[in-house]
Amino acid sequence: MITLDHVHVRHKARSGGLFRRDSVHALTDASLEVRKGEIVGLVGESGCGKSTLARVLTGLQRPTEGSVRFRGRDLWDMPGAERRRDFGSSVGVVFQDPSTALNPRLTVRRILRDPLDVHGRGTGREREARVEELLDLVGLPDHTLGALPGGLSGGQRQRVAIARALALEPELIVADEPTSALDVSVRAQVLNLLVDLRERLGLGMVFISHDIQTVRHLADRLAVLYLGRVVEEGPADRVADSPRHPYTEALLSATPSLLHASERIVLHGPVPSATEPPAGCPFRTRCWKADDACGTAFPAATAGEEEHRWHCVHPQPVRRAAAGV
Numbered sequence: 001m002i003t004l005d006h007v008h009v010r011h012k013a014r015s016g017g018l019f020r021r022d023s024v025h026a027l028t029d030a031s032l033e034v035r036k037g038e039i040v041g042l043v044g045e046s047g048c049g050k051s052t053l054a055r056v057l058t059g060l061q062r063p064t065e066g067s068v069r070f071r072g073r074d075l076w077d078m079p080g081a082e083r084r085r086d087f088g089s090s091v092g093v094v095f096q097d098p099s100t101a102l103n104p105r106l107t108v109r110r111i112l113r114d115p116l117d118v119h120g121r122g123t124g125r126e127r128e129a130r131v132e133e134l135l136d137l138v139g140l141p142d143h144t145l146g147a148l149p150g151g152l153s154g155g156q157r158q159r160v161a162i163a164r165a166l167a168l169e170p171e172l173i174v175a176d177e178p179t180s181a182l183d184v185s186v187r188a189q190v191l192n193l194l195v196d197l198r199e200r201l202g203l204g205m206v207f208i209s210h211d212i213q214t215v216r217h218l219a220d221r222l223a224v225l226y227l228g229r230v231v232e233e234g235p236a237d238r239v240a241d242s243p244r245h246p247y248t249e250a251l252l253s254a255t256p257s258l259l260h261a262s263e264r265i266v267l268h269g270p271v272p273s274a275t276e277p278p279a280g281c282p283f284r285t286r287c288w289k290a291d292d293a294c295g296t297a298f299p300a301a302t303a304g305e306e307e308h309r310w311h312c313v314h315p316q317p318v319r320r321a322a323a324g325v
């Protein structure tokens with residue numbers, strides 16, 4: 001449904017100084033395919049480019065290089081009005097923090113009606129009916145319609161944000177860390193709601209999180225981002241049961257699962273600056289396997305089974321359980 005082809009996003013650095021023109025490499029050569037009806041889990045530490053990828057996928061960020069194709073057409077070659085109408089109604093977005101994503105001065109009714117009004121969907125009466133239907137879809141009671149976001153709990157606010165994302169009957173929802181700003185007690189409810197909606201409405205979903213253990217159980221496919229690059233991707237079970245990139249292994253080991261109790265891998269230091277990413281493999285400065293071979297070029301993709309791909313010259317060995325031995 002949406003294909004990113006060799007997408008780069010560079011920003012002008014905020015710390016560039018008067019005579020320096022540094023660039024922040026927020027995304028480098030990222031390729032990703034989101035197919036109809038599937039859940040793609042996008043994982044990586046803070047600063048790896050997850051939100052930038054979400055902005056590219058939702059048409060909020062134009063790539064510096066590379067293309068975004070929507071149902072086979074180049075998104076940024078489409079006339080602006082058509083892009084906003086066709087693409088804007090096909091992709092809904094749910095942000096991390098519903099307190100900042102919802103206008104505090106608008107009632108829930110207005111928040112949900114707004115996209116229907118802007119896109120001229122149906123008659124006034126039909127729009128009202130759709131607003132009530134949306135509220136019902138996300139499990140909120142009728143009296144919520146008159147409330148302002150400030151009068152709702154964090155979980156209720158995120159339900160409103162999800163209802164708004166569904167208003168135009170999109171085919172895809174991009175959810176950028178949709179539970180991380182919520183109270184731990186309601187996170188599972190909001191996650192379950194998203195999974196339930198996906199099944200009931202046949203939606204595709206891109207689910208972004210820094211917690212690979214949460215996402216692996218929701219997603220059909222996983223893509224692991226490190227310093228703006230997709231370093232591993234493939235079927236969620238395959239990637240999580242037998243990761244081949246050491247970075248994926250490190251992310252998984254941060255929250256060990258009962259099935260694959262592996263030794264905890266502690267990565268030292270933060271993700272390096274995206275202004276001057278290390279040459280070669282970007283992970284080599286924190287990788288326990290790195291040697292000279294890692295410093296020459298970004299490793300080409302190695303293809304495994306079922307479209308499992310990784311970019312590493314010293315991949316992790318295949319885990320026996322995952323290989324079915």
Ligand SMILES: Nc1ncnc2c1ncn2[C@@H]1O[C@H](COP(=O)(O)OP(=O)(O)OP(=O)(O)O)[C@@H](O)[C@H]1O
Nearest residue numbers: 011012024026045046047048049050051052053274
């Ligand atoms: N508008 C911008 N101007 C300059 N740099 C930016 C801008 N947006 C993002 N960046 C930088 O691009 C890199 C990727 O940022 P991004 O927000 O996409 O990462 P992330 O994985 O979503 O992180 P987080 O989980 O903290 O939101 C970071 O180094 C960030 O500082």
